[in-house]
Amino acid sequence: MRTLITGGCGFIGSRLAAALLADPSASVRLVDDLSVGSPDANADLPIAEIARDDFASRSNGDFGRAEFIVGDVLDADFMAEVVEGVDAIVHLAAESGVPQSIERPVAATRVNVMGTLNCLEAARAAGIRRFVFASSSAAVGNSEMPVHERRPTSPLSPYGASKLAGEGYCAAYFHAYDIDTVALRFGNVYGPGSGHKTSVVAKFIRQATAGETLEIYGDGSQTRDFIYVDDLVEAIRLATRVEGVGGEVFQIAAGSETTIGELADNLVSVLNGCGHGVQVRYTEPRRGDAQRNYSDTSKAREMLGWQPRVDLPEGLRRTAEWFGVGEEA
Ligand SMILES: NC(=O)c1ccc[n+]([C@@H]2O[C@H](COP(=O)([O-])OP(=O)(O)OC[C@H]3O[C@@H](n4cnc5c(N)ncnc54)[C@H](O)[C@@H]3O)[C@@H](O)[C@H]2O)c1
Numbered sequence: 560m561r562t563l564i565t566g567g568c569g570f571i572g573s574r575l576a577a578a579l580l581a582d583p584s585a586s587v588r589l590v591d592d593l594s595v596g597s598p599d600a601n602a603d604l605p606i607a608e609i610a611r612d613d614f615a616s617r618s619n620g621d622f623g624r625a626e627f628i629v630g631d632v633l634d635a636d637f638m639a640e641v642v643e644g645v646d647a648i649v650h651l652a653a654e655s656g657v658p659q660s661i662e663r664p665v666a667a668t669r670v671n672v673m674g675t676l677n678c679l680e681a682a683r684a685a686g687i688r689r690f691v692f693a694s695s696s697a698a699v700g701n702s703e704m705p706v707h708e709r710r711p712t713s714p715l716s717p718y719g720a721s722k723l724a725g726e727g728y729c730a731a732y733f734h735a736y737d738i739d740t741v742a743l744r745f746g747n748v749y750g751p752g753s754g755h756k757t758s759v760v761a762k763f764i765r766q767a768t769a770g771e772t773l774e775i776y777g778d779g780s781q782t783r784d785f786i787y788v789d790d791l792v793e794a795i796r797l798a799t800r801v802e803g804v805g806g807e808v809f810q811i812a813a814g815s816e817t818t819i820g821e822l823a824d825n826l827v828s829v830l831n832g833c834g835h836g837v838q839v840r841y842t843e844p845r846r847g848d849a850q851r852n853y854s855d856t857s858k859a860r861e862m863l864g865w866q867p868r869v870d871l872p873e874g875l876r877r878t879a880e881w882f883g884v885g886e887e888a
Contacts, residue, residue, distance in 0.1 A: 561586045561622050562799060563642055565632050565678060566651035568596030570753045571693070571745075571788060571795075575649065577604055578792045580625055589627040590641055591652065598627065600752060615640055632674035638681035647689035647799040650678045653721075656757055657697060657847045660718035671721035672728075679732045679740070687738065691798045692729050694742045696784070696812065696852050698722040704816070706744075707855040708808050716847035730806055739805030741798040746812025746854055750788030750874060751881035759819060760785065760826070760875070764882045767830045767837045777844035779820030784812035784853035787874035790867040797863045809859040813867045816853035822871075829875050830884060 562579055566572045567589025573596070579585045589606065598608065606625040614628050622644040630637040632652045642648065653671045654660065660667035675692065682690050697719035702710045714720040722744075729740035749760035756762075763773050794811045798804065817825075827837045859865045869877070 560584070560800065561588070561644060561646045563588045563590065563645040563648045564651060565590045565648070565674075566596065566653065566693075567591050567627060568593060568598055568600050569651060569655075570596075570600075570756055571748060571791065572596065572651045573600035574750070574752050574788050575651075575792045575795055576601060576606070576625070578789070578796060580604060586622050586624050587626075588622065588641060588645065590630055590632070591627070592631040593629060595655075595755065601627070611637065632677055633670065635677045635680065638677050639684060642681040642685045642687060645685070645687055647691065648678060648682055648687060649691045649693075649795055649799060650675060651693045653693065654718070657716045657718045658757070658845070660716050660721065661847050664717035667717050668721050668724075671718070672724045675725040676728055679728055679738070682738055683732065683736050689799055690729065690732070690738050690740045691795055692725055692740060692742045694722045694726050694744045694808070695719065696744050696746055696810070696854065697849075698726060698744060700849060704851050705814075705853050705855040706810055708810060708858055715849055718847075726808055733806035741804050742808045743794060743798055743811045744808060744854075745791060746784035746786045746810075746852070748786055748788055748791050750878050752788065753878070754882065759783070759822065760878060763823065763826050764830075764879055764884065767826070768882060768884055772838040772840045773823050773826075775819050775823060775839060775841050776848065778841060779823065780818055780850075781848060782816045782818050782851045782853060783822070784815060785817055785822065785871055785874070786812045786867060787869035787877075790869055794859060794863060794865045797865050801863050804862055807858075807862065809863060810854035810856050811859055811865075812854040812856055813871070814854055814856040815871075816851070817871060825872055825875055826879075829872070829879050
């Protein structure tokens with residue numbers, strides 16, 4: 560299986576690359592414009608960086624075991640070149656923050672919608688049959704809980720709207736062009752490799768290790784569904800190969816509802832156990848954030864044969880350790 564990963568130097572992309580390369584028969588090609596991610600994320604992997612000109616002069620379809628090309632998913636010519644010889648595309652590259660999308664809705668839409676369309680077009684032109692799209696629970700927005708795939712959608716942010724649009728194009732490319740597109744709506748992903756993320760677990764650990772007070776938006780009663788990155792990566796891996804899932808959308812999360820207050824308590828006990836005294840304070844709620852969010856993941860269990868394995872205390876412990884606040888700290 561030869562897999563192209565867009566956003567391959569990001570949090571999830573680098574973890575996915577490592578997991579796929581654990582199979583000696585697998586090959587990966589990473590694409591990233593390095594706007595957020597860094598090749599350092601893959602420093603432990605045997606990945607060769609190839610200059611775009613050198614790549615373009617290779618014969619079509621040549622595929623190294625593990626390679627990385629700097630480029631932008633908004634560049635349609637570049638995408639057409641890099642999909643040559645690929646069996647499946649995992650499209651992760653995106654502007655991935657809710658607050659950023661509220662500040663710059665057009666920029667987020669351009670990358671998340673046009674970038675996705677470019678990748679789908681490249682897949683269509685090259686005859687690639689499998690396309691996995693990183694959607695988000697933010698595509699659903701306000702909904703009855705738990706969220707499942709049949710609930711009506713009502714995004715609360717341009718980010719959520721852009722992910723919903725991406726799901727729409729995936730459905731269209733499945734029906735119009737027979738590409739087995741699979742949209743995975745990730746819950747709140749956390750874990751090793753998330754040092755640059757502004758999402759709540761990474762932010763809390765950074766604040767705690769800097770000796771700062773943990774800052775909770777609102778009263779801490781808002782809920783999220785936290786999924787450990789390696790569990791998510793396994794769902795992506797399955798989505799690239801399980802048959803009969805073309806055109807489908809899946810909620811991928813732990814399937815449990817955790818308040819931000821509970822998350823902070825869990826983290827405080829992990830960090831205090833490591834000798835970090837941590838305080839919590841409450842600030843103004845943030846626009847674009849859903850009050851409740853957690854997922855019914857039974858469809859992914861049934862059709863992908865997937866289930867999460869790492870619970871929140873264990874996942875937080877592993878994450879804190881990666882941040883350098885492990886057992887000995
Ligand atoms: N992390 C989460 O909790 C979460 C939750 C739901 C959905 N997602 C989605 O999963 C995907 C990956 O998220 P992540 O947490 O790894 O984010 P990330 O920001 O760590 O990684 C995204 C990568 O894409 C790259 N990128 C951005 N714009 C690009 C462009 N135009 N061309 C090429 N590369 C570009 C960035 O440099 C970065 O390395 C995103 O689509 C995100 O929206 C993430």
